[in-house]
Amino acid sequence: MLSASHPKTDFRPLTRAALPRDTIEQARFLLGRLVVHHTPDGMLSGRIVETEAYPPGDAAMHAYRGVTPRNRSLFLRHGHAYVYICYGTSLMLNVSSEAAGIGAGVLIRALEPLTGIPQMMQARATTKLRDLARGPGRLAMAMRIDKRLDGVDLCTGGALHLAEDDALPPRIDISMRIGLTKDAHRLLRFSVAGSRFVSGKQIRHGEGSALEPPGPGAPDPLT
């Protein structure tokens, strides 16, 4: 019989045609979709519940000052992985989000674990389900994502890929991106309303709406 907690074993990979070629659209689109990683230890997967958009021209975006060895994956056609190390210890998973040659990406910040939960608990050295992939560094550790996956195509059914999900669309909360020192005021963080697997402090219910997305030039409420 079916239930909400019934573990899925068969996913429909996300095609590039279905993935928006626009950073902010993609950040919203990915909420509720899945990250799937086939490893020698089994299939690890989780539902995306939190993203951040780093669009072209954003001073906080890693490709802001052009191509470097680290950020080159951001310039790949939308749907490729950009994996980098932050603060010397934490790996971050991004999805490139614009046409080839345009640097931009969506940071995947948190997952609701679906399959491979015991393996995730082992990798994260905790049994707390809520903390397995709540935060970008934790997410990468739980999903066994490493720098070798930098630059891989997430839309061609490789070991690491994105997938569709049936439970769509979620209600979306909107807030400021976390941890930035540049362009921190922009409302480019998106999360599934009510999810317990979202990182950071919970924002007040009703502050964001899927019906009223803030454009890149949305008025800044803090200045």
Added chain:
DNA sequence: AGTGCGATTGACT
């Protein structure tokens, strides 16, 4: 070749 700084996390008061 040297320097400064993070898209974080976990430990601690």
Added chain:
DNA sequence: GTCAATCGCACTA
């Protein structure tokens, strides 16, 4: 709530 570990990389000289 506060705070420091940690190191790859971009930038300067």
